[in-house]
Amino acid sequence: MSAVHFDLERFRQAVDAGPVLVDFWAPWCVHCRRLDPVFQEIAGDYAGRLQAGQVNIDDLPQLAAEYHVNVIPTLVLFRDGRAEASLTAPESKARIEAFLREHL
Amino acid sequence: MEPHWDVLIAGGGPAGYSAALYCARAGLRTLVLEQLSAGGQIALTTQVDNYPGFPEGIDGFELGQRMRQGAERFGARTQLAEVTALELNRPLKTVHTSAGVFQGRAVIVATGANPRRLGLPKEQALTGRGVSYCAACDGMFYRGKTVAVVGGGSTAAADALLLSRLCKKVILIHRRDTLRAASIEHQALLEAPNVEFRWNTTVIQFLGSDRLLGLRLRDLLSGAEAELPCDGVFLCIGRVPATALLQGQLELDSAGYLIADETTRTSIPGVFAAGDVRTKALRQAVTAAADGAVAAHYAEEYLRGAQ
Numbered sequence: 001m002s003a004v005h006f007d008l009e010r011f012r013q014a015v016d017a018g019p020v021l022v023d024f025w026a027p028w029c030v031h032c033r034r035l036d037p038v039f040q041e042i043a044g045d046y047a048g049r050l051q052a053g054q055v056n057i058d059d060l061p062q063l064a065a066e067y068h069v070n071v072i073p074t075l076v077l078f079r080d081g082r083a084e085a086s087l088t089a090p091e092s093k094a095r096i097e098a099f100l101r102e103h104l
Numbered sequence: 105m106e107p108h109w110d111v112l113i114a115g116g117g118p119a120g121y122s123a124a125l126y127c128a129r130a131g132l133r134t135l136v137l138e139q140l141s142a143g144g145q146i147a148l149t150t151q152v153d154n155y156p157g158f159p160e161g162i163d164g165f166e167l168g169q170r171m172r173q174g175a176e177r178f179g180a181r182t183q184l185a186e187v188t189a190l191e192l193n194r195p196l197k198t199v200h201t202s203a204g205v206f207q208g209r210a211v212i213v214a215t216g217a218n219p220r221r222l223g224l225p226k227e228q229a230l231t232g233r234g235v236s237y238c239a240a241c242d243g244m245f246y247r248g249k250t251v252a253v254v255g256g257g258s259t260a261a262a263d264a265l266l267l268s269r270l271c272k273k274v275i276l277i278h279r280r281d282t283l284r285a286a287s288i289e290h291q292a293l294l295e296a297p298n299v300e301f302r303w304n305t306t307v308i309q310f311l312g313s314d315r316l317l318g319l320r321l322r323d324l325l326s327g328a329e330a331e332l333p334c335d336g337v338f339l340c341i342g343r344v345p346a347t348a349l350l351q352g353q354l355e356l357d358s359a360g361y362l363i364a365d366e367t368t369r370t371s372i373p374g375v376f377a378a379g380d381v382r383t384k385a386l387r388q389a390v391t392a393a394a395d396g397a398v399a400a401h402y403a404e405e406y407l408r409g410a411q
C-alpha cells in the first residue's frame with residue numbers, strides 16, 4: 001500500500017471520505033525526497049485507518065495557498081474535511097508516528 | 105523481542121551502509137537502524153562531484169539509495185526507526201528504538217552530524233519559517249528576496265555564492281574581518297554586485313514571531329546594535345555530531361565527537377564509530393564509506409574472538 005498522488009478532484013474526494021494525511025512536496029525539494037520512503041511506510045502501516053496522499057505544490061499551488069503551506073515538506077492531517085494539524089519537515093518516522101498518535 | 109543480530113548499525117548514511125555491505129558480505133546478520141532515509145546528509149545534495157566512480161557526478165539521494173541496495177543485495181536489512189537509547193556495556197548489546205528493542209553482539213555507531221544551531225531564542229520555532237541551514241535545500245524559497253548568511257567558512261562562502269544567483273541581495277555576516285578559506289568562492293563573492301559583507305558582527309536576536317522578519321546584529325568592535333530586515337537567514341556555522349545518546353557511555357572529545365582512531369574502535373569493546381561522528385581530519389562521503397569498511401573489519405574480528 002503506497003501513497004496516492006492527488007490531483008484536485010481526488011484530493012477533494014479523499015478529504016470528504018475520511019481522515020487523510022497529505023504530504024505537500026515538490027520535485028526540487030531535497031528534504032521532501034528524504035521524507036518519501038518513510039511516508040510510503042506510514043501509508044502502509046496506517047492503511048484502513050487513514051488515507052495517505054501526496055500533493056505536488058508546483059502542480060497545485062492553490063492547495064498550498066489554501067492550507068497555508070509555506071514550507072515543504074509539510075504533512076497536513078485532514079479530518080471531517082478540515083485541516084486538523086500540520087507537521088513541517090519531520091526528522092524521523094518516529095516524529096510522524098507521535099504526531100498521528102496525538103491527532104488521529 | 106526478536107532473536108539477536110550479529111551487528112546493529114545506528115544510522116544509514118554512507119558510513120552505515122558501507123559498514124552494512126561489508127558486514128553482510130562477511131556473512132554477519134546485519135541490521136541498519138535509520139530514522140529517515142538512506143544516505144544521511146549526502147541525500148540533501150543533488151550533485152556529488154567528489155565520490156569516485158561517477159565522472160559526471162551523482163545525485164546524493166540516489167547515491168544513498170544505491171548504497172542501501174548494495175548492502176541489501178547481500179542480506180543486510182533496514183528498519184526505519186529512531187534509536188532512542190543504547191546499553192552497550194554487556195557482551196549482548198541492547199538498542200532501544202521507536203520500533204522496539206533490538207539486540208546485537210556488536211554495534212556500529214554511524215549517526216553522523218547535524219548543522220550547528222546558533223542557540224538563540226525562537227531559533228527552533230522559526231526553522232523553516234525564514235531560518236535555514238542549507239542553501240542547496242531551501243534556497244529556492246528565497247528567489248528574488250533578501251537573505252543573510254551567517255558564517256565564515258567554506259560552506260558559508262559556497263552558500264552565499266549560490267544564493268547570490270537566486271536572491272535580490274545577500275548579506276554575509278561574520279564574526280571576524282575576513283573569510284577563513286581563501287577559496288574559489290571567495291573571489292567570486294567579493295565581485296558579486298549583490299553581496300554585502302558585515303564583518304566583526306554577530307546575530308543576537310531573531311526578529312519576527314510567525315516568520316522571520318529580520319535580525320538584530322551587534323558590531324563586535326564598537327558594541328553598536330542594529331536591525332537588519334531580511335526574508336531569510338542561512339546559518340552555516342559548522343556541524344555537531346549526533347552523539348547525545350552516547351554521552352556518559354562512550355568517550356567523546358570536547359566538541360562531542362566519538363573518540364576513535366583509524367580502527368574505529370571506541371572505548372567499549374564491540375562498539376565502533378564510523379563516519380562523521382568520529383574524531384577525524386576530513387568529513388566527506390568517501391571517508392565515511394571508508395570508515396564503514398574498517399568498522400566492519402574490526403567488528404568481524406571482535407566477533408570471532410568473542411565466540
Ligand SMILES: Cc1cc2nc3c(=O)[nH]c(=O)nc-3n(C[C@H](O)[C@H](O)[C@H](O)COP(=O)(O)OP(=O)(O)OC[C@H]3O[C@@H](n4cnc5c(N)ncnc54)[C@H](O)[C@@H]3O)c2cc1C
Nearest residue numbers: 115117118119139144145146187216217379380388389392
Ligand atoms: C548539504 C551537504 C552537502 C554535502 N556535499 C558533499 C559532497 O559533495 N561530497 C562529499 O563527499 N560530502 C558531502 N557532504 C558531507 C557528507 O554528506 C557527509 O560527510 C557524510 O554524509 C557523512 O556520512 P555519515 O554516514 O557519517 O553520516 P550522515 O550522512 O550524517 O548519516 C547519518 C544517518 O544517521 C541517521 N541517524 C542519526 N541519528 C539517528 C538515530 N538516533 N536513530 C536512527 N538514525 C539516526 C540520520 O538520519 C542519517 O541518515 C555534504 C553534506 C551536506 C550537509
